[in-house]
């Protein structure tokens with residue numbers, strides 16, 4: 043028997059599997075997440091959330107005949123000793139679930155690996171670049187593969203944290219949308235969150251007891267800055283009352299906003315330079331790439347104000363064709379003479395730092411190991427049952443999962 047973290051019910055493993063799967067199925071059905079015949083890209087990082095998502099989507103697609111054409115979509119950021127290893131996990135998942143895998147790399151798309159970017163900017167703003175590039179890379183990979191939708195592994199904890207952070211920021215427009223289970227509904231490539239109501243602890247338990255093959259090593263460029271206050275708070279609420287996570291989400295769903303708040307949100311469009319999905323005339327990826335290619339990587343991340351890429355002195359050709367590597371002639375020439383302009387300002391004060399954590403960075407969703415707390419199972423029997431990426435502590439019968447220490451957060455900014 044085990045104690046379901048979400049409901050505190052005592053259930054056997056088989057009943058837990060069934061309940062977890064049926065709840066995700068109900069979420070999919072109730073919210074009409076998919077249409078028969080759609081081609082669905084499952085954003086796959088090799089971490090616990092996306093691995094369980096791939097397993098569940100494969101299972102439910104067969105069990106309930108959704109009629110979806112599934113494939114795995116992974117992003118290779120070019121982080122030696124981290125992503126190369128996690129991609130091996132995804133490649134095994136491809137075989138295990140029998141669905142094709144497409145890998146797109148930063149090097150191919152942008153001309154830079156994260157290793158090269160970090161060599162230019164250090165480890166302070168690296169996740170800003172990584173998150174912005176990953177978000178667009180997912181879109182580009184999905185378009186390349188003819189996908190209709192992208193499914194991400196964002197779970198209930200992630201959504202509740204996003205709600206909380208948007209409240210703390212007073213960001214009403216985003217607060218009005220952050221709990222949406224579908225984002226970009228009007229865009230050619232909506233994103234869906236089948237795990238919106240699935241607790242992180244239950245995802246971990248499911249992966250563990252199903253013996254799924256997932257990767258939990260921390261990125262070598264994981265940020266040191268503590269950014270997990272929202273997650274800590276949510277975990278505290280959960281410890282006091284497990285349904286608090288769902289209640290936070292439900293509260294956000296029930297908020298009523300003035301129509302005027304919608305007007306502040308940029309409408310979906312395409313970047314006038316690279317042509318990919320953007321909420322602004324020039325997308326964040328093009329802004330950041332411009333800085334990199336000109337040897338001024340902080341162009342995209344410093345904090346002075348600006349409104350638009352052209353006004354900020356961005357080169358008009360950025361994003362139009364092939365990208366140049368580090369140390370380009372542009373960089374040497376230093377054609378920008380104006381003060382550096384922040385991405386936040388260029389893009390309408392969108393908090394890009396948080397974007398780093400979205401779309402499959404397992405590290406930022408749970409620092410110090412991607413076990414969501416499984417290694418701190420209260421009263422764990424302590425038998426070693428896994429190797430490599432697997433959790434190493436077998437939960438005791440009926441054990442309650444105890445909250446872990448500070449963790450980084452993962453949430454969408456939209």
Ligand code: SF4
Nearest residue numbers: 169172261263264403
């Ligand atoms: Fe990218 Fe995540 Fe590593 Fe940051 S921690 S560099 S967002 S993979």
